[in-house]
Every structure is written in structure tokens, then in C-alpha cells.
Amino acid sequence: MAGALLTDLYELNMAASYLRRGMDGPATFSLFVRRLPPTRGFLVAAGLEPCLEFLERFGFEDEDLRYLSDELGYDGEVVDAFRELRFTGDVWAVPEGRIVFADEPLLEITAPIAVAQLVETYLLNQITFQTTIASKAARVRMAARDRALVDFAFRRTQGADAAMAVARTTAMVGFVATSNVEAARRYGLTVSGTMAHSYVESFPTEADAFRAFAEDFPERTIFLVDTYDTLNGVRTAIDVIRRLGLRDSNRLGIRLDSGDLEELSRAARAILDQAGLRNVRIFASGGLDEDDVDRLVAAGAPIDAFGIGTKMGVSADAPYLDSVYKLVEYEGRPVLKLSEDKATEPGRKQVFRGPEGDLIGLRDEPPPPGTEPLLVPVMVGGARTEPPRPLELARRLFEADLIRIPESAKRVQDPTPLQPSFSPLLRELTERTRSLALQRAGVLD
Amino acid sequence: MAGALLTDLYELNMAASYLRRGMDGPATFSLFVRRLPPTRGFLVAAGLEPCLEFLERFGFEDEDLRYLSDELGYDGEVVDAFRELRFTGDVWAVPEGRIVFADEPLLEITAPIAVAQLVETYLLNQITFQTTIASKAARVRMAARDRALVDFAFRRTQGADAAMAVARTTAMVGFVATSNVEAARRYGLTVSGTMAHSYVESFPTEADAFRAFAEDFPERTIFLVDTYDTLNGVRTAIDVIRRLGLRDSNRLGIRLDSGDLEELSRAARAILDQAGLRNVRIFASGGLDEDDVDRLVAAGAPIDAFGIGTKMGVSADAPYLDSVYKLVEYEGRPVLKLSEDKATEPGRKQVFRGPEGDLIGLRDEPPPPGTEPLLVPVMVGGARTEPPRPLELARRLFEADLIRIPESAKRVQDPTPLQPSFSPLLRELTERTRSLALQRAGVLD
Numbered sequence: 001m002a003g004a005l006l007t008d009l010y011e012l013n014m015a016a017s018y019l020r021r022g023m024d025g026p027a028t029f030s031l032f033v034r035r036l037p038p039t040r041g042f043l044v045a046a047g048l049e050p051c052l053e054f055l056e057r058f059g060f061e062d063e064d065l066r067y068l069s070d071e072l073g074y075d076g077e078v079v080d081a082f083r084e085l086r087f088t089g090d091v092w093a094v095p096e097g098r099i100v101f102a103d104e105p106l107l108e109i110t111a112p113i114a115v116a117q118l119v120e121t122y123l124l125n126q127i128t129f130q131t132t133i134a135s136k137a138a139r140v141r142m143a144a145r146d147r148a149l150v151d152f153a154f155r156r157t158q159g160a161d162a163a164m165a166v167a168r169t170t171a172m173v174g175f176v177a178t179s180n181v182e183a184a185r186r187y188g189l190t191v192s193g194t195m196a197h198s199y200v201e202s203f204p205t206e207a208d209a210f211r212a213f214a215e216d217f218p219e220r221t222i223f224l225v226d227t228y229d230t231l232n233g234v235r236t237a238i239d240v241i242r243r244l245g246l247r248d249s250n251r252l253g254i255r256l257d258s259g260d261l262e263e264l265s266r267a268a269r270a271i272l273d274q275a276g277l278r279n280v281r282i283f284a285s286g287g288l289d290e291d292d293v294d295r296l297v298a299a300g301a302p303i304d305a306f307g308i309g310t311k312m313g314v315s316a317d318a319p320y321l322d323s324v325y326k327l328v329e330y331e332g333r334p335v336l337k338l339s340e341d342k343a344t345e346p347g348r349k350q351v352f353r354g355p356e357g358d359l360i361g362l363r364d365e366p367p368p369p370g371t372e373p374l375l376v377p378v379m380v381g382g383a384r385t386e387p388p389r390p391l392e393l394a395r396r397l398f399e400a401d402l403i404r405i406p407e408s409a410k411r412v413q414d415p416t417p418l419q420p421s422f423s424p425l426l427r428e429l430t431e432r433t434r435s436l437a438l439q440r441a442g443v444l445d
Numbered sequence: 446m447a448g449a450l451l452t453d454l455y456e457l458n459m460a461a462s463y464l465r466r467g468m469d470g471p472a473t474f475s476l477f478v479r480r481l482p483p484t485r486g487f488l489v490a491a492g493l494e495p496c497l498e499f500l501e502r503f504g505f506e507d508e509d510l511r512y513l514s515d516e517l518g519y520d521g522e523v524v525d526a527f528r529e530l531r532f533t534g535d536v537w538a539v540p541e542g543r544i545v546f547a548d549e550p551l552l553e554i555t556a557p558i559a560v561a562q563l564v565e566t567y568l569l570n571q572i573t574f575q576t577t578i579a580s581k582a583a584r585v586r587m588a589a590r591d592r593a594l595v596d597f598a599f600r601r602t603q604g605a606d607a608a609m610a611v612a613r614t615t616a617m618v619g620f621v622a623t624s625n626v627e628a629a630r631r632y633g634l635t636v637s638g639t640m641a642h643s644y645v646e647s648f649p650t651e652a653d654a655f656r657a658f659a660e661d662f663p664e665r666t667i668f669l670v671d672t673y674d675t676l677n678g679v680r681t682a683i684d685v686i687r688r689l690g691l692r693d694s695n696r697l698g699i700r701l702d703s704g705d706l707e708e709l710s711r712a713a714r715a716i717l718d719q720a721g722l723r724n725v726r727i728f729a730s731g732g733l734d735e736d737d738v739d740r741l742v743a744a745g746a747p748i749d750a751f752g753i754g755t756k757m758g759v760s761a762d763a764p765y766l767d768s769v770y771k772l773v774e775y776e777g778r779p780v781l782k783l784s785e786d787k788a789t790e791p792g793r794k795q796v797f798r799g800p801e802g803d804l805i806g807l808r809d810e811p812p813p814p815g816t817e818p819l820l821v822p823v824m825v826g827g828a829r830t831e832p833p834r835p836l837e838l839a840r841r842l843f844e845a846d847l848i849r850i851p852e853s854a855k856r857v858q859d860p861t862p863l864q865p866s867f868s869p870l871l872r873e874l875t876e877r878t879r880s881l882a883l884q885r886a887g888v889l890d
Contacts, residue, residue, distance in 0.1 A: 008599055008624040009638030017644070017661045027647065054849040067630050113647055120641075124600040126607065132603075135748075154453055155569040156765045158603035158610075165604060183511050193454030193680065196565075198772035199462070201780045204556055205885050216462045228783050228882065308764050319764040320601045320755050327643035335646045338673050346857065437673065440650050 001057025004085070005067070008261070016074060019081040025331035026089075027113035028348050029120065031127055040414025042405060044138050044398060045094040045106050047130030049388060051123050052379060058087040058119065061225075077244045084087040085115055091379035092363070096395030097134075097172050098374060099401035101418045103360060103378035104351045105375060106131065109170025113330065120325045128323040129162070132168035136290075136315035138398070140308050141174050142295035143412045144309045148305035150192045151178040152285060165249040168239045172394045179307070187391055195256065196224035206233060210240040216248060222283055225268070230259055235266045238275045253304070255282035261286075262301040269302040281305065289316065294348075294412045345426060346386045346433040350375055352423075359424030407427045446504025449530070450512070450656045452566045460559040461519060464526040471534075472558035473793050474565065475550045476572055477771075482763035486860025487850060489843060490539040491550050491614045492575030496568050497824060503532040503564060512788060528666035530560055530607050537808070539796070540577035542579075542617050542839030544821060546863045548805060549796045551576065558775065565770045573768040574607070579614035581735075581760035585753050585845070586619050588739035588857045593750035595637045596623035597730060598758025611758045617839045624752070632836055637665035639700065651678060653774060656687040663691060667698040667728055670713070673820040675704055679713045683720045698726035698749070706731070707746040714747040726750060734761065779878045790871060791878040794819055797868075806868030813868075 018024070033043060052299070060068075062080050068074045068082065089111025106127055109116055151170040155162040167183030177192035178184055184191035195213055196445060203209035207229055214221045223240070225233025237254055246252060256264050263282050272280050285295070285307030293306055310316070326344045327335050334346035348363040354371035367373055377385050377428055408416040422430075462473040463469070478488060496783060505513075513519045513527065534556025539545055551572055553559055554651050586596060599608040612628030621638035623629055626697030629636035640658055649738040651673055661666045668680025668685070682699055699717070701709050706729050711745035717725050729741070738751055755761070771789045772780050779791035793808040799816035812818055822830055867875075 005627040005630060006605055007626055009626055009629075009636045010624065011638075012626060013638060013658075014640055014644045015697060016646075017658055020661060021657060023647070027643075029643070032845055071630070072626075072636065117643065121600050122605065125602060125605055128601050129603045129607075144575075152453075155566050155770075156573050156768065158574045158759065158764070159607045160451055160567065160570055161576075161606035162604045179455065180456060181452055181454055182450040184454075185516070191454045191517065193456075193458060195455055195459055196562070197782050198472075198474070198780075199459045199560065201772050202463075202775045212466060213458075213462055215460060216465060217775065228885070312739070312765040312785060313604065314759075316764055319603070319761055320761040323601065325600075327646050330647045335643075337642050337646065375872060439669070440673070 001086070002057055003054055003122070004058060004060040004062055004118060005064050005083070006054075008057045009327055011118045011120055011317050012068070012074075015082075015118050018114040018117070020078060024112040024114065026110055027116045027327055028108055028110045028329040029116050029325050030136075030349060031107040031109075031123060032105045032324065032426045033102055034130070034322045036102050036417050037321070039317050039415070040139070041411065041417050042101060042135070042138070043102075043131055043321070044134035044169075044173055045098045045100050045131060046106065046134035046394075047165075048093050048096050050126045050130070051251060052091070052106065052384060052388070054122050054126070055087040055091065055119065055379060055382070056384070057113070059085060069105065078336060085109065086382060087115055087119065088382040089116060089379070090377065090381065092189060092375040093378045094374045095376065095394070095397055097397035097401075099398070099405055100351070101358060101420050104420055105349050108328075108348060108363075110348070110420040116249070124323055128321050130165050130169050131323075132311070132315045132319065132321050134172055135419050136312055136318070137170045137175065138173040138314055139290040139412055142410055143290040143297060144306060145297055146265050147293075147303060148296060149175045150305060150307045151175050151180065151313070152309035153326055154180045156310040157313040163313070168228065168391065170312070173398055173404050174395060175308075190241040194220075195224050197224065197227045200224060200227040207236050207240060210237055211244070212366065214240055214244050216244065218244065218363045220245055220251055222255050222281075224255045224257060226256060226258050230256060230264050230272065230279070234271050237296070238277065240273065241280070246249055248277045248279045250279045252277075252279075253283050255283040255285060257286040261303065262296055263317065264300050265301045265303050266297075269284035283307065285309065287311065290412050321435055334429055336430065336433050336437055338434070345422065345430050347426065349426070349431050351420065357418055359423055360420050361426050362429065365385035365423060365425045446531070447506055448499055449501055449503060449505040449527070449563060450509050451499075451591070452563055456563045456565055457513070457519075458616050459495045460527075460563050461523045463559040463562070465523060468556040470558065471555050472561045472772055473553055473774040474561050475771050475773045475794060476552040476554075476556060476568060477550045477769065478547055478576070479767045479769060481547050482766070483702060483860050484762050484860070485580055485584070485860050486854035486856065487544045487546060487580070487583070488576055488766070489579035489614075490543045490545050490576060490620055491541050491579035491617060491839075492572040492610075493538050493541050493552065493823065495571045495575070496552065496840060497536070497833070498783065499567050499571070500536065500564065500824060500827070501829070504530060504559070531583070532556060532560055532564065533827040534561060534824070535822065535826065537820040539819045540821065540824045540839070540842055542842035542846075544843070544850055545796070545819070546803060546865050549803060549865055550794050553773075553793060553820065553865050555793070555810075566627060569768055569770050573608050573766050576613050576768075577619055577757070577760045577764065577766050581757055581763070582615045582620065583618040584735040584857055585757055586857055588735040588742060590742055591740060592738075592748060594620045595750060595752045595753040596625065596742065597754035600627045601755040602758040608758070613836065615757070617834055618843055619840060620753075639665075640669050642669065642672045645669060645672040651684060652681050655682055656689065659685055659689050659691065663689065665696050666820040667700050667703060667726075669700045671701060671703050675701060675709050676716065678711055679716050683717065683722065686725070693722045695722045695724045695726050697722075697724075698728050700728040700730060700752075702731040706748065707741055707744050710741075710746045710748050728752065732756065735857050762779070779874055781875065781878050781882055782787070783879070783882055790867065790870065790875050792874050794871070796865065802863055803865035804868055805865050807874065811866060812872045819840050
């Protein structure tokens with residue numbers, strides 16, 4: 001058991017208060033994104049797997065409890081109650097890799113209210129972050145069409161753990177490899193990478209550096225050609241390929257990392273082709289995002305693969321999502337929040353996806369004919385309903401959803417997201433709950 | 446020993462190539478930020494401590510080596526060489542908390558080239574991310590003047606590790622507390638937090654919720670008043686304070702989390718004052734960044750403390766820095782990169798801070814009179830020169846530097862960063878090295 005201090009203090013305060021007064025009724029919290037950033041036409045659900053791992057081992061360790069009593073002053077009765085806490089609830093969620101839109105629950109958790117509250121911070125953190133990155137990377141994928149993509153983000157993600165999540169979620173949306181060795185090992189990904197400018201600089205000449213590297217890795221050398229002068233670098237690479245008698249193959253390549261990539265890729269392709277090296281690939285990198293990739297691919301630049309780093313790895317144009325974790329039901333009673341700019345719909349929900357678009361309804365209402373429910377039970381009574389899913393399954397779900405959503409949501413420039421509608425039953429429940437809440441607040445007395 | 450796979454594949458390829466050909470000469474790499482984002486007038490150095498921890502324990506574990514040989518195909522000779530690698534080099538760095546500007550090395554590392562190359566990814570990652578957040582949080586600090594600040598970012602940072610770094614770096618720039626319990630324990634920070642909307646909703650009425658919470662935490666209750674109607678909520682809080690006989694104290698407060706915070710804070714203050722609760726504090730939160738805080742404080746809104754979350758926690762307007770890790774010297778020979786848009790200065794450097802501004806020179810040149818060198822040796826021969834510094838020291842360095850930098854760099858709106866100049870000796874060395882590099886590249890033949 002571990003991880004229960006990975007939370008905000010107010011969760012602990014509320015949990016303590018619930019436990020002290022014996023409030024252990026089931027609460028349902030719904031995690032969803034209220035609004036998509038303007039540059040997103042869709043979101044890709046991600047982050048569920050780390051949430052399930054967290055819930056499975058959720059609990060306080062002895063040293064956690066000592067900290068709470070000795071440093072934060074929680075009394076013995078509360079600390080004893082904390083000691084017994086485990087996650088024994090139910091989780092319904094949209095599987096990783098599926099495409100979702102605003103207001104659609106990504107995850108709904110039903111558990112005794114103290115525990116359901118305590119896990120909020122971690123669940124929000126993981127789902128928000130991983131969905132942010134998967135959705136950004138999916139845009140790069142749209143821009144790249146059939147060109148290969150490699151995750152180069154590790155060096156400038158927001159921490160080393162973030163880099164692992166970036167490698168994992170980019171694989172989900174079709175990146176073919178990552179530069180991140182630890183992530184490749186951990187998630188069974190293909191790893192890719194060649195040389196840096198410093199390698200070239202540490203030899204007396206560029207030719208010396210290229211020769212040394214190609215001797216060491218004759219089966220997978222990509223020459224970084226822009227340390228001194230890019231097109232000179234291409235010629236030096238050709239020279240080394242010839243001298244070492246390497247054969248024309250797509251295991252060999254050159255990498256462009258600066259300058260006008262469209263112009264340089266055309267010039268480099270021409271030089272390589274003229275030298276009879278038609279299969280040697282051109283790899284481009286250097287601060288690229290989906291707009292750069294879109295422009296280069298649309299212009300027909302002869303680039304075979306892109307290395308995508310920082311701007312994707314932090315989702316630079318939209319580094320977070322407007323995600324929330326809202327109480328929607330407590331002890332069988334639907335609940336909502338009235339604050340004008342932050343109102344929410346009550347009740348346990350389901351998303352029904354059909355040819356007409358997405359409908360958000362109540363979990364227990366009959367599915368409209370021809371629709372598919374997006375949320376599935378992933379944990380019952382604190383136990384997973386199935387073993388951890390392989391990443392490949394998330395990738396297939398993403399590919400399958402991609403075919404079904406409209407082009408207007410998928411385009412890189414000015415995408416238009418689908419707007420899910422609300423079922424009549426959900427709208428009715430919302431109205432009823434709102435009247436009751438207003439009465440309780442004394443506004444309609 | 447651990448952590449050596451926390452790297453990009455190309456670092457391993459280059460290291461393998463260096464080791465295989467016996468290239469073990471000392472290399473110096475310099476880590477610096479090339480350009481500040483337009484909304485930054487200065488940077489706050491952060492991330493050094495995790496880098497030193499990483500370097501101290503740097504090495505390959507047996508299972509790392511198995512992965513490299515069995516999965517990635519490195520040969521036995523290289524794997525044996527990897528097995529022996531430790532970090533035995535020197536590190537000079539700007540201490541955490543100090544204010545720095547573009548082009549100023551934050552860290553310089555001198556070590557046998559294979560190791561110096563392998564640690565690039567992790568060092569860049571940590572320094573870039575933590576400096577990004579510390580610099581963003583420092584802007585919030587500037588905006589807040591004398592109002593208290595609390596880190597509320599955990600739920601939407603880019604991962605849980607990122608949340609720990611955010612709590613740590615915000616403390617460095619003067620935040621008084623964090624909501625993050627694990628970070629508070631780990632770094633000895635003050636932890637802060639009260640209740641969420643879900644707490645209020647889980648009781649039959651708002652008054653019931655307020656009463657329950659105040660009974661449980663009579664010494665530190667902050668009533669969240671905007672679940673139903675904000676000013677009604679303030680009156681309900683007052684009612685509960687009276688009924689429970691709590692005394693007027695700054696341990697009590699109300700929190701505003703939505704709506705027009707200027708207007709609501711004035712109205713709430715008036716209601717509290719009228720009730721004789723002049724010491725009860727007003728706390729504001731809800732998607733705030735430094736621009737919001739600046740506007741509210743400038744308008745004289747009677748807000749005592751701000752909870753700052755997501756936008757600070759991901760540095761939303763500038764979620765990364767244009768940081769690089771460049772080879773500047775190899776085997777005693779100064780090195781530079783010529784690529785037009787990414788040129789670098791060669792040689793080991795020092796930053797001299799004086800009344801005229803910052804001068805970037807060579808590490809071994811005599812310091813200009815009246816200047817202070819910013820980089821200090823923090824590791825010699827792989828060992829720290831001093832024990833880990835307490836966070837409080839970083840905070841003091843930040844406060845001291847803050848007094849010395851010009852107002853134009855500190856202002857929240859349109860800040861103007863200091864431009865460091867280059868010493869004549871460094872400029873000379875750059876020219877000489879450039880000529881040599883052009884010759885080597887064959888451009889000046």
C-alpha cells in the first residue's frame with residue numbers, strides 16, 4: 001500500500017471530516033474536460049493505466065501516518081481510520097487511445113466518499129497530463145500523413161517521468177519510435193537515435209566523425225550533416241558511404257537539424273539521388289511542431305521521417321486541459337454545482353457514440369439504437385476487470401476511432417470539434433437537481 | 446548505481462563509439478538558455494540538486510546492461526566498458542535560486558567525453574524544467590507584492606514528479622505554502638488547504654457543511670463560499686463562526702474560487718468587517734496567473750492570499766526554455782558549432798556580475814574588479830564540494846538577487862531582460878575558434 005500522500009491537503013481534511021462523522025456513503029465523481037483548447041479538434045484518452053496502478057496499491061504507509069499525526073496534527077481516531085483505507089470502489093472509464101470530446105466523462109469512480117475524494121488529485125493529474133500529450137501528438141500524426149514520426153522530447157519535457165509518459169502516449173497515436181531508452185525498455189517500444197553535433201565536433205574533421213560512426217554502426221547510421229555546412233555535410237556522408245563500401249539502403253540516412261528544411265531536403269535528395277543513393281533516407285528535426293510538419297509535407301518536401309521534440313513533449317500551445325473531477329452523485333442522490341461559470345451535470349453518465357455523433361446520457365439509460373457506449377467498467381470492488389492492456393490495443397482503438405471522426409475535427413489548421421449533445425433523460429435530471437440545489441442554497445425560498 | 450538509461454539512444458551510440466576507440470579525453474559541456482521567452486525579464490536557476498543526485502549515483506545496473514546487449518545489440522566490449530562507467534568529473538554551476546539571463550551557463554561539466562555525453566539528456570531535462578517553473582513562479586511573486594502565495598498546482602502539472610518540482614521551486618521564490626502533501630513532507634514545506642465544492646455538496650445544506658468542517662478544524666477553517674451563491678456563502682460562514690463561538694482570527698478565512706474576484710472580495714470584506722470579523726482572511730483561487738494577480742493587487746482588491754495552480758504549474762505561456770548543452774572544449778581544444786542559427790561560443794566560462802551588469806568571460810580570466818562570479822564548483826572528481834543545500838538558502842539567494850536587478854527586468858508587464866556582454870578574451874577565442882572550424886569544414890580551404 002502506498003501513494004496516499006500524493007494528494008492535496010484539502011482532500012485529507014475532507015476525508016478526515018467524512019470519516020470522523022461516519023459519512024461512508026458511496027459517492028460518484030466524474031472526470032471530464034470542460035472545453036477543448038482552440039487548436040484541438042479532438043482529444044485522445046490517456047492516463048488510465050497509471051490511475052489503475054495507483055488505485056490498486058492505494059493506502060497509507062506507517063511513515064505516512066506518522067507524518068500526518070506528528071507533523072500535521074491529525075488526531076489518533078482519524079489516523080486509525082486512514083490506516084484502514086483501501087480503494088474498494090468501481091471505475092468506469094473510456095479506454096486509452098479512444099477519441100473523446102468536451103464534457104464526455106473520461107473516468108467515473110464510485111467509492112465511499114473519503115477515498116473517492118483522496119484519489120482526486122492523482123487521477124486528475126495523470127489523466128489531464130497524458131490526455132494533453134496524446135492529443136497534441138495526434139495532431140502531429142495528422143500533419144505527417146504517411147511520414148514516420150519519432151519522439152525526441154526527453155530532454156525538455158517537464159521532468160523525467162513526464163518523458164516516460166510522452167514516449168508512451170506518442171506510441172499510442174502511431175509514432176514509430178522514441179529516443180528515450182528507459183521508456184523503450186519499460187514499454188517495449190522501438191528506440192531510435194544517431195549522433196549529436198558534439199560527436200562531429202569531437203573529431204578533427206566531419207569526415208573523421210562520419211567514418212568512425214559508420215564503422216561502429218554500419219547497419220544503422222544516420223549522418224547529422226549540419227554541424228558546419230549542410231550540403232557539404234551531405235557530400236561528406238556520401239564520400240564515407242562509398243569509401244566504406246556501404247550499400248544503398250534505408251538503414252542509412254542523413255539528418256537535417258537546422259536551416260530551411262524544405263529547400264535543404266530537396267537539395268540533399270538531389271545530391272543523394274545523383275550519387276545513386278536513392279534509398280538513403282532524409283530525417284528532419286529541430287524544434288518542429290505539427291504546423292511545421294504540415295507545411296513541409298504539404299509542400300512535398302522529400303523528408304522520410306521527423307523527430308519531434310519539445311513543443312510536442314510539453315504540448316506547447318496548450319500545456320494543460322480544462323479538466324475537472326466533480327461529485328455527481330452522493331448516497332444515490334444526484335449532485336451538481338451551481339457557480340455560474342462552472343456549472344456541472346449530475347448523475348452517473350455514459351457516452352453513446354453513433355453515426356449522428358456523440359450523446360452524453362445517464363449510465364443506466366437504454367443505449368440509443370446503433371450506438372456504442374464509450375465507458376466500460378475497468379475496476380469492480382477495487383479489482384481490475386481485465387489485466388493491464390498492451391499499448392498496441394490503445395493504438396488500434398485510436399486508429400479505428402480516427403477513421404470514424406469527421407475530417408473537420410481532424411484537420412491541423414482550425415479544427416472544429418464535435419459537440420456532443422445531452423440525452424433528454426440527462427437534461428431532465430439536471431433541471432430537477434438544479435431546482436433542488438437552488439432551494440437548498442436558499443435562492444428559491 | 447542507477448539511472449544511466451535515462452538518456453536518449455544517440456547518447457549511448459556516441460558513448461559506445463568514444464569508448465570503442467579509446468576516446469577518453471576530458472570534454473566540457475556548457476548548459477545555458479539561448480533566448481528568454483518574451484514574457485520573461487529574468488530566469489531563476491533551479492534543478493541543480495536533482496542533477497547532483499543523479500551524477501552521484503550514475504551508472505549502469507546489470508539489468509540495464511542486459512537490455513543493451515540482448516535487445517539493442519551492443520557488443521560485449523562496449524557493454525563491459527559501460528559497466529565501469531561512473532561520473533568522476535567536475536561540475537561548476539550557478540547555485541539554485543540565483544537570477545540569470547540568456548547565454549549565461551547554468552552548469553558546466555568536465556568529464557571523459559563518453560560520460561559527459563551520456564548525462565546530457567537528464568541534466569538538460571531537470572535544469573530546463575525546474576528553471577522554467579521557478580522563473581514563472583517568480584513572476585507571480587512579483588505580481589503579488591506583499592500578498593501570500595500558495596502552490597495549488599498538483600492536480601494539473603505534467604505528472605506527479607513535476608508537481609514535486611513545482612512545490613520545491615515555488616518555495617524557492619517565496620511561496621509560503623503548498624497544497625501538495627507529499628512534497629511538503631519531502632522538502633519540509635508548509636502545507637495548506639481546506640475544502641472543495643464536493644464537500645459542501647455532500648451535506649444537505651451549505652451551513653451543515655461549514656459547521657461540520659469548522660467543528661473538525663476550528664483552528665484552521667477556510668470556508669469555500671462559492672458553491673451556490675458567493676455572498677450568501679459569506680453570510681453562512683459568518684453565521685457558523687458565531688454559532689460555534691469562534692473568535693475573529695487570521696486562522697479563519699473564506700475562499701473565493703469563481704466570479705469577479707475584485708468585486709466579490711470587496712463585497713465579502715465589507716460583510717465580514719460589518720460582522721466584526723476584521724481578521725478573517727480572504728483567499729482567492731481559480732485559474733489565476735501573474736496577470737490576474739497583478740491586476741487584482743493593483744486594483745487594491747482586499748485579498749490576503751492567492752492559491753496559484755495550473756497556469757503557473759505548467760508555465761502555461763512559456764512551458765519550456767530554449768536550453769542547450771553544448772560541447773565547448775575537448776582535450777583542451779576549444780570547440781564551437783557553426784550552423785548559422787545555432788552558433789555557440791567556445792571554452793569554459795564564468796559569469797561576472799557587477800554594478801554595470803553581467804559579463805560572460807572565460808573561467809580562468811581575472812575577474813573584473815568589483816564583480817562576483819556566479820558559477821561555483823559544486824562537484825570535483827565526482828564528489829560534491831558541500832552537502833545538499835537547504836531550500837532556505839536558495840530562497841535567500843533569490844531574495845538577495847532580486848534586490849539587485851533593475852526594475853525593468855522585474856516588472857510583470859513587458860519586462861526587459863538584462864543583456865549580458867562578452868569579455869574581450871572570450872570574443873577573441875570565439876573568432877580564433879571559428880576560423881579553425883571553418884578551415885576544418887573545408888569552407889575556407
